Amino acid sequence: MRRNPLECWSADFFRQPIVKLRLPFTDTFVVHDPRAIKRVLMDNSENYPKDTIQRRILSSGLSDGLLSVEGKRWEMQRRTLAPTFAPRTVTSFTKPMLAAANELAAKWTRMGSGATLDVAAEMTLVTLNVLALTIFSDGIGSDIDEFRMAMNAYFGVIGRIGALDLLGVPKFVPRPGHRRLRATMTYFEAVIDRIIDTRSRGHASPPNDLLTLLLRSPDPSTGRQLGLKEIRSNILTFLSAGHETTANTLAWSIFLLSQSAEWRSRVVTEAARELANPDDELAARLTVTRAVIEEALRLYPPIAALSRMAREADRLGDLMVGPGALIVIAPYVLHRHRELWDRPDAFDPSRFLPEARGAIPRFAYLPFGVGPRTCIGASFALQEATIVLATLMRDFEMRLLPHADVQPLQRITLRPAHGLPMTISRRSAP
Numbered sequence: 001m002r003r004n005p006l007e008c009w010s011a012d013f014f015r016q017p018i019v020k021l022r023l024p025f026t027d028t029f030v031v032h033d034p035r036a037i038k039r040v041l042m043d044n045s046e047n048y049p050k051d052t053i054q055r056r057i058l059s060s061g062l063s064d065g066l067l068s069v070e071g072k073r074w075e076m077q078r079r080t081l082a083p084t085f086a087p088r089t090v091t092s093f094t095k096p097m098l099a100a101a102n103e104l105a106a107k108w109t110r111m112g113s114g115a116t117l118d119v120a121a122e123m124t125l126v127t128l129n130v131l132a133l134t135i136f137s138d139g140i141g142s143d144i145d146e147f148r149m150a151m152n153a154y155f156g157v158i159g160r161i162g163a164l165d166l167l168g169v170p171k172f173v174p175r176p177g178h179r180r181l182r183a184t185m186t187y188f189e190a191v192i193d194r195i196i197d198t199r200s201r202g203h204a205s206p207p208n209d210l211l212t213l214l215l216r217s218p219d220p221s222t223g224r225q226l227g228l229k230e231i232r233s234n235i236l237t238f239l240s241a242g243h244e245t246t247a248n249t250l251a252w253s254i255f256l257l258s259q260s261a262e263w264r265s266r267v268v269t270e271a272a273r274e275l276a277n278p279d280d281e282l283a284a285r286l287t288v289t290r291a292v293i294e295e296a297l298r299l300y301p302p303i304a305a306l307s308r309m310a311r312e313a314d315r316l317g318d319l320m321v322g323p324g325a326l327i328v329i330a331p332y333v334l335h336r337h338r339e340l341w342d343r344p345d346a347f348d349p350s351r352f353l354p355e356a357r358g359a360i361p362r363f364a365y366l367p368f369g370v371g372p373r374t375c376i377g378a379s380f381a382l383q384e385a386t387i388v389l390a391t392l393m394r395d396f397e398m399r400l401l402p403h404a405d406v407q408p409l410q411r412i413t414l415r416p417a418h419g420l421p422m423t424i425s426r427r428s429a430p
């Protein structure tokens with residue numbers, strides 16, 4: 001569990017709909033029956049708030065952001081933030097997404113043919129850049145490298161699943177690294193405050209970016225606007241929830257494509273055709289590229305496990321769940337479940353092509369969760385990953401080094417344990 005939680009999933013979990021475990025402090029139900037998932041995450045979701053473990057691990061330092069608030073505060077924030085991620089807003093970010101992809105392509109071109117790179121690390125750079133350009137379109141205002149280092153320090157502390165948290169040890173027992181976390185948070189807060197301050201003093205016409213939306217959005221029901229602390233926390237929430245997750249989606253997509261000449265060629269052909277017309281509908285037209293990404297999200301879901309805590313007794317399938325029980329739903333297991341998928345371990349993006357997509361049962365595929373707490377950034381992430389993948393595939397051949405050992409490791413997200421060492425060569429124009 002400490003080394004790599006993925007290793008806990010023995011073959012049984014991939015066949016059974018629900019498995020009950022007895023852990024030291026709580027009964028735990030591992031649930032992969034689509035009907036029971038629907039009950040926990042949707043129909044009876046009020047009985048299953050996010051459990052303290054998930055909140056503590058995933059939201060360290062972000063206690064006022066959408067990812068971690070509960071009850072009325074969550075309802076208010078979700079209503080207020082919904083327009084920020086509405087389809088029309090997201091498609092209006094096509095240009096900055098393309099700009100970040102092209103910037104990376106230009107950097108790779110400068111490195112010359114045959115350069116060796118850790119493509120997983122490169123993906124974390126491009127997704128941070130996309131967020132920087134879409135949140136603060138007029139720049140971070142401080143050194144981007146310093147910001148990046150602070151992000152790395154932040155993930156370094158929260159990324160290791162705390163053994164103390166998993167064992168249910170109370171919150172007042174100090175966790176290693178949390179003092180460093182506090183210092184990093186103070187740095188982020190100062191950077192964001194500086195940007196908000198500059199913004200509120202300048203700009204006759206505010207730029208089209210997430211910060212403008214956050215500063216202006218009223219709650220559609222009450223007219224209340226987000227306070228400064230909530231805006232800060234949500235910016236940090238978007239940065240942390242949207243950065244590594246999308247980066248790993250891209251890294252796994254590139255890895256899987258490196259293993260399939262057929263899909264590589266289909267993506268390159270589509271990308272060369274569609275990128276010639278980079279309007280706001282671009283991502284919608286990249287259907288093959290998108291299918292590859294969705295298949296990568298199936299095989300390597302960045303959020304490999306979700307958890308909830310039962311408030312009151314409930315029945316899931318044939319089992320009674322007591323108050324306080326922990327419910328674990330692991331997309332990594334669900335997406336490869338023997339009873340739910342045909343050839344579960346095979347890479348086959350055709351499952352996600354528009355003509356086949358409808359056959360996938362809704363509660364068998366949950367890379368973004370489902371129900372009221374579903375990912376607010378899902379269409380943003382899919383659009384971003386589609387545009388970046390298409391751009392890089394059109395421009396470069398990426399070959400995995402012959403002895404690269406690519407293994408999934410679950411930290412806060414599911415990432416390649418030893419990165420993705422590849423040689424990069426500029427493709428000649430098709």
Ligand code: HEM
Pocket residue numbers: 050066067068078237238239241242243245246249301302303306307366367368369370372373374375376377378380381382
């Ligand atoms: C491929 C990329 C992404 C994946 C796989 C992903 C996955 C998820 C999942 C599984 C959840 C639900 C957690 C639960 O139910 O316990 C979630 C929630 C959330 N995600 Fe994402 N996410 C991604 C990208 C993003 C992006 C780009 C943003 C924002 C810019 C974002 C912001 C959020 C927020 C704010 C929540 C909390 C929503 C709420 O509780 O109301 N995510 N994400």
